[in-house]
Amino acid sequence: MTGSVHAAIGATIGKYIRNKPLAFGAGVVSHFVGDVTPHHDLSAAEAPLVLATMLRIGQQHGWNSSEFWGALGGICPDFEHIPYELKKDPRRFEAMPEKWFPTHNGQVEHAGWRWDIRWGVVMQIVLFLGGLYLSGTLGKAKK
Ligand SMILES: [Zn+2]
Numbered sequence: 083m084t085g086s087v088h089a090a091i092g093a094t095i096g097k098y099i100r101n102k103p104l105a106f107g108a109g110v111v112s113h114f115v116g117d118v119t120p121h122h123d124l125s126a127a128e129a130p131l132v133l134a135t136m137l138r139i140g141q142q143h144g145w146n147s148s149e150f151w152g153a154l155g156g157i158c159p160d161f162e163h164i165p166y167e168l169k170k171d172p173r174r175f176e177a178m179p180e181k182w183f184p185t186h187n188g189q190v191e192h193a194g195w196r197w198d199i200r201w202g203v204v205m206q207i208v209l210f211l212g213g214l215y216l217s218g219t220l221g222k223a224k225k
Pocket residue numbers: 113117159160185186
């Protein structure tokens with residue numbers, strides 16, 4: 083999934099698992115599930131969207147909420163892409179043995195999208211907005 087989808091799903095998990103460390107761990111597991119599910123990925127250009135999503139989740143639920151911790155767990159496996167992205171490593175879009183996450187180092191296949199890309203994009207948008215909706219991140223902040 084794209085990072086913003088991982089974040090939205092992680093926030094939803096955090097809403098239902100009210101325990102922060104557990105929400106973080108479940109967020110990491112959801113990253114794995116998201117990566118093995120067929121999906122269409124965006125490039126590193128989506129980083130600002132991930133950041134905006136995290137800011138919105140923190141603003142809505144609080145920076146030390148289970149929603150925020152779930153979202154952080156959902157995106158943190160992808161942090162290991164950053165150094166290779168910055169170095170523009172030519173292998174960065176493939177499985178790399180240096181990486182530790184099973185769907186990033188090739189131990190488990192990172193699923194691609196074999197169908198029309200438009201449907202892949204639609205699926206990401208639906209999961210993104212659905213996750214934000216289910217986690218209660220859309221709408222007014224509760225004060
Ligand atoms: Zn990933």
